[in-house]
Amino acid sequence: MKVAIIGVGTTKFGEHWDKSLRELAIEAGTNAIIDAKVRGSEIDSIYLGNMSAGRFIGQEHVAALVSGELGLSIPAVRVEGACASGGIALRQGILSILSGQDDIVLAGGAEKMTDLMTDGATTALMGAASQEWEAYYGLTFPSLYAMIARRHMFEFGTTREQIAKVAVKNHHNGSLNPIAQFNKEITVEEVLNSTMVADPLTLLDCSPITDGAAALILCKAELAKKYTDNPVYIIGSGQASDTLALHDRRSLTTLDATVKAAQVAYKQAGINVDDIDLAEVHDCFTIAEIVATEDLGFCKKGEGGKLLDEGATELTGRIPVNTSGGLKAVGHPVGATGVKQAIEIVLQLRGEADKRQVKDAKIGLTHNVGGSGATAVVHIFSR
Amino acid sequence: MGYESSVPLFWRLIKPRYQLIGNKCTTCGNTFYPPKFLCPICRKEGKLEEIKLGKTGKILTFSIVRSAPTGFEKETPYPVAIIELDDGPRLTSQIVDWKEEDLQIGRKVEACFRRIYTDGKEGIINYGLKFRPI
Amino acid sequence: MIGIIGYGGYIPRFRIKVEEIASVWSADAKSIKSGLNIEEKSVPSIDEDTATIAVEAALNALKMAGINPKEIGAIYVGSESHPYAVKPTSTIVGEAIGVGPEYTAADTEFACKAGTAGIQMVMGLIQGGYIKFGLAIGADTSQSKPGDALEYTAAAGGAAYILGKNGVIAEIEGTFSFSSDTPDFWRREGIEYPSHGGRFTGIPAYFKHVVSATQGLMSKLSLKESDFDYVVFHMPNGKFPLNAAKILGIDAEKLKPGLVVQRIGNTYSGSSMLGLAATLDIAKPGQRILVTSYGSGAGSDSFSIKVTDLIEEKRNKTKKIQDYIDDKEYVTYAHYTRLRRGI
Numbered sequence: 001m002k003v004a005i006i007g008v009g010t011t012k013f014g015e016h017w018d019k020s021l022r023e024l025a026i027e028a029g030t031n032a033i034i035d036a037k038v039r040g041s042e043i044d045s046i047y048l049g050n051m052s053a054g055r056f057i058g059q060e061h062v063a064a065l066v067s068g069e070l071g072l073s074i075p076a077v078r079v080e081g082a083c084a085s086g087g088i089a090l091r092q093g094i095l096s097i098l099s100g101q102d103d104i105v106l107a108g109g110a111e112k113m114t115d116l117m118t119d120g121a122t123t124a125l126m127g128a129a130s131q132e133w134e135a136y137y138g139l140t141f142p143s144l145y146a147m148i149a150r151r152h153m154f155e156f157g158t159t160r161e162q163i164a165k166v167a168v169k170n171h172h173n174g175s176l177n178p179i180a181q182f183n184k185e186i187t188v189e190e191v192l193n194s195t196m197v198a199d200p201l202t203l204l205d206c207s208p209i210t211d212g213a214a215a216l217i218l219c220k221a222e223l224a225k226k227y228t229d230n231p232v233y234i235i236g237s238g239q240a241s242d243t244l245a246l247h248d249r250r251s252l253t254t255l256d257a258t259v260k261a262a263q264v265a266y267k268q269a270g271i272n273v274d275d276i277d278l279a280e281v282h283d284c285f286t287i288a289e290i291v292a293t294e295d296l297g298f299c300k301k302g303e304g305g306k307l308l309d310e311g312a313t314e315l316t317g318r319i320p321v322n323t324s325g326g327l328k329a330v331g332h333p334v335g336a337t338g339v340k341q342a343i344e345i346v347l348q349l350r351g352e353a354d355k356r357q358v359k360d361a362k363i364g365l366t367h368n369v370g371g372s373g374a375t376a377v378v379h380i381f382s383r
Numbered sequence: 384m385g386y387e388s389s390v391p392l393f394w395r396l397i398k399p400r401y402q403l404i405g406n407k408c409t410t411c412g413n414t415f416y417p418p419k420f421l422c423p424i425c426r427k428e429g430k431l432e433e434i435k436l437g438k439t440g441k442i443l444t445f446s447i448v449r450s451a452p453t454g455f456e457k458e459t460p461y462p463v464a465i466i467e468l469d470d471g472p473r474l475t476s477q478i479v480d481w482k483e484e485d486l487q488i489g490r491k492v493e494a495c496f497r498r499i500y501t502d503g504k505e506g507i508i509n510y511g512l513k514f515r516p517i
Numbered sequence: 518m519i520g521i522i523g524y525g526g527y528i529p530r531f532r533i534k535v536e537e538i539a540s541v542w543s544a545d546a547k548s549i550k551s552g553l554n555i556e557e558k559s560v561p562s563i564d565e566d567t568a569t570i571a572v573e574a575a576l577n578a579l580k581m582a583g584i585n586p587k588e589i590g591a592i593y594v595g596s597e598s599h600p601y602a603v604k605p606t607s608t609i610v611g612e613a614i615g616v617g618p619e620y621t622a623a624d625t626e627f628a629c630k631a632g633t634a635g636i637q638m639v640m641g642l643i644q645g646g647y648i649k650f651g652l653a654i655g656a657d658t659s660q661s662k663p664g665d666a667l668e669y670t671a672a673a674g675g676a677a678y679i680l681g682k683n684g685v686i687a688e689i690e691g692t693f694s695f696s697s698d699t700p701d702f703w704r705r706e707g708i709e710y711p712s713h714g715g716r717f718t719g720i721p722a723y724f725k726h727v728v729s730a731t732q733g734l735m736s737k738l739s740l741k742e743s744d745f746d747y748v749v750f751h752m753p754n755g756k757f758p759l760n761a762a763k764i765l766g767i768d769a770e771k772l773k774p775g776l777v778v779q780r781i782g783n784t785y786s787g788s789s790m791l792g793l794a795a796t797l798d799i800a801k802p803g804q805r806i807l808v809t810s811y812g813s814g815a816g817s818d819s820f821s822i823k824v825t826d827l828i829e830e831k832r833n834k835t836k837k838i839q840d841y842i843d844d845k846e847y848v849t850y851a852h853y854t855r856l857r858r859g860i
Contacts, residue, residue: 123452132396133417136511137476137499138448138455143463146446154444154488199447245417247465247473252444401613435615457855458563479562480530482846496572496613497564508600510568510609 001268003094004224004231005381007036007217008343013331014181016211021057021112025066028213028336029108036217037227043217044102046076049089049109050335055124057115066108082128083284085109086214086338087368087377091237093218103223108215109340111333121209125334128371130245142198142206142285144246144372149200149287151252155302158290160200162305164191166286167204169314170322174329176355179340181210181331191286205286210331214339216346232346236271236380238264246372253302257376258295258367265365269380273297276319276380277361278348280341282369283326289313292367293321296378315356323348323356338368338377345381393509400511403436403494405472416472438494439517440468445478445486454500462486466514477513485516493517519643520685521678521822522584522650523831525577526794527570528674528781528841531560533853535669541850542664549669554755558782560848561658561673563856567596568606570787571656572613574677577835578652579614581686582679586615589679590648592622593638595631595655595786596675597704597711599624610654621648628702629751630812631655632676632786637692637818639680650681657785662710663854670754672782674841676790686828687797687806689820693734695726696816703814713813722815723753727761730817731809738821742767745821746804749792751811752778761809774799780842793822795838802826 009031011024019027025048033040048063059065067076079089086109093107113121126135129144152158168188174180191204224231240260243249250256266272279296283289290304298319299307307313313321324330324344327337345364347353364381398404405416409432410425416436422429445464448455455461462478478486479497492514499509534557539546550556561570571594579586592607599606607622625631625638632655639651656675661667680689701722704711714722727750735741748771750758755778759769775792784791789810796806802824809819848856 119451119453119456122450123454126452132392134475135452136400136509137463137513138451138458138461139463139475140448140450140452142450143446143448147444147463147465150446150488151444195449196447197450199449201446245475247475252465397612402615457858479564496569496576497562498566498569499564508566508568510613513564 001098001235001237002221003097003234004219004221005216005234005342005346006219006224006227006231007032007038008215008346009033009035010179010214010340010343011212012179013210013212013333015114017114019211021053021059021062021110022065022069024112024211024213025108025110026069028110028215029066029070029106032106032215032217038104038217040070040072042104043072043074043106044104045074045096046106046108047079047089047092048076049079049085049338051080051082051085051111052124052127053112055127057112081375082370083282083332083334084338084368084370084375084377085335086340087366087379088239088338088375090216090339090342090379091239091377094234094237097218097220103220105218106215107218107339108213109336109338110213111335112211113209113333114211118209133245140198142201145285145287146198146201147246148252148291148372152287152291155253156305158305160192161188162308163205163286163290164188165308166283166289167191167328169308170283170326170328173315173323173356174325177325177330180325180329181208182325182329201285201287207284207327207332210333212331212333212336214336214343216339216342230350232349233382234379235382236265236269238262238268239377240264242374244371244374249373253291255291255295255369255373255376257373258292258369258378261376261378262296265378265380271363271380275363276365277363278320278323278345278358279365279367280324280326280344281321281367283322283328284332284369286328288369289321289326296365296367315358320358323353323358338366341366341368342379342381349381349383390507393507401496403438403512405434405436406431407434414471416468416474436468436470436472440466440492442488442490442492443467443473444488464514466492478515479513480515491517518685518688519640519680519682520688520825522681522684522686523578523582523679524676524794524797525574525581525835526674526676526791526838526841527573527577528559529561529565529570530844530846531562531848531856532557532845533560533848533850537850538669552756553669554759554779555670555782556779558670558672559674559784560853560856565673566600566658567598567656567675568600568609570658570673570675571606571610571654571677574656574675575610575614575652575654578677578679581831581834582684584650584679589616589650589652590620591639591642591651592616592620593625593635593653595625595627595635596657597626597628597631597785598658598660627816628812628814629785629788630810630816630818632790633810633818636678636680640689640692643680643682650679653678653680655786655790657787659783659785660710667713670783672784674781674784674791675787676794678790684827685825686831688823688825690823691734691738692818692820693730693737694816694818695730695733699815701813701815718813722813723757723811724761724764726815726817727751727809727811728764730819731765731807734819734821740821744805745771745807747774747796747800747806748772749775749789749796749806749808751789751809752776752792753783755779777838777842791838797824797828798832798837798839800824800828802828
């Protein structure tokens, strides 16, 4: 398979007190359309990733909202898979082109989260877990990932310092990314000493609550050169599901959905893991990046912590991970994240990642997770 | 918190939540809690029967919630855990009557009946099982 | 022969000492302790209430009774701190322990004797042949105004009794009640804490009713003080039951096993029922126990209970009251305030 990305656009990620979901989505979409040098009227469909506008701002029907604001009367579909909504929107856009129905698709994601107070946002996000059997008992997302962390430390001897290094690395990368919510470098000590949120995870282990939107213009591969000299191609797409509740899973330290989605994507792309030059993985919490690097095959199970000690996932390492700064430093507007990950890979493969640029990046991967692992979607990109 | 103020949402799960009623597939022999509506292993060949599970189990992993969702603010910090029941199934709940040394992977616990949360001052009181170290 | 076929108690783990409360109000702990004859009281956790206490006690009673909960035909939960003003605690208990749906249930309220009133109601239903087994519970998370004398005693706990005719561990030989309109302690609808009449709660209230009911029972059953091996009176504090015993000419030693108030406080509807449970925990077959509850407003229910041989094998199936008394964790007044203002 092969589908081209001919344009990308985002807003800055952060606390946009003065901007609505409508405004953020239009800003990202417009930027992508301008970047792609297409006319709005050439777009055939819109796929919009959005987890919970109904809970966050009381607005449903947000795909039509966006297409209406763009002055387009084309099919507009909201895609929801919790924090993987953006990655799935991208996949749906790809499928609609591969089906032959569409030539050019806008695949985006948007989330406006700061209109709720923290407890309200925490409650809304718990909709991604099992409402009846996790949220009912007072669980939160930090505590679900903390339980994964605790188990990972128990089974593999992963240390608290190793987990903290994810935040340190991603904050460093984020400091080089103009759209990132956090541009400040942090130390391991600062991570360990920050406010405890859900033992053993502290505030600096958690991705923040963020407003933001991101958009991609997808195009039938054969038509891409008509619009741009340097298209980036999606050559593999895999998605898999697992149980909503963490306790129902086969393992507490492996996301089977990630493993499965990656297998499908690698096979489709005709590559193996060693061909990957860089990856954007779903680090909603620091431990999630460690688990993801293992599940994607960047290292053996249980050695994700070691990967950090070795510096293998740093910008200059063997397999740079989260060069954008990840969800951790760029911020995590849940519906937009999966699309933003793809944008980072596009910028890297185009050679436009500025100070974050990974040398000779040819093949990149994105990994987007919904909930505590009930959905995973993996995409592989090449120049 | 559970979804705001929905009485039927709470009510229809009273039995499994209060009494640890799960189910067992007579085709494959697997036991499920929370109860399933379809055996995920046998699917249409499966046959589910109600089963009352024992109250004891052990902690597989845990955390302490310090930043709580709506409805749980007054209880922080409270430990949560994934518990593997001696009868097999795993579930998520809170740990109560705990001391620091009780929060350990492998710690034996038993179910006890507690308030989970209330829908404000005027709404219903949601009860259920939490677990205490034994 | 109607009797107890299983009983069980429950006391929350937290305790607060008289000294800790007294220090907050700059009161003299020593004189309070000797005046009330109490050391400490139990405090419910933030997620415990009358329903959760009643369920735990009922599960213990059920384990001892060894019956199928579906055979229980009636549940009465007595309390003055039911979690809902309207909506029964008794159906929460029924659902949690697996009774029903073919049973009758109601919550009772008669200050501290709502639990023993439930025992009488169950006795009547069994005697009338309407039900095979019935469950009566007395449980409370007692309220008291901060700074009030009640704050030193108002505690949390409860006990559950399953009655029936088969598998009896203690026969209920008879019961006698004495009631009158005596407003010594009350709480109006919508008001957080109860009010009381101070020293009026003594002679015209507690003592008059406890003594009259006890004397009435003895005369009805033609029994005298010496026929009883153990005695339990409602325990608003550690002094009143001993004084009542003195009036009735009963040896204070007979009250000792049931005098749980010194370590756990006044558990209101749970008080005399927990005292009875603690006594049953140590009584020998053939021994006779006198129990008289007291509820403000006011009334007393008196019972004569004779222990059977079955008690030896059945009572070891559950946690003893002494186990609950010993399993404790002390809290500061600040922590106590947080727990009591809970969810």
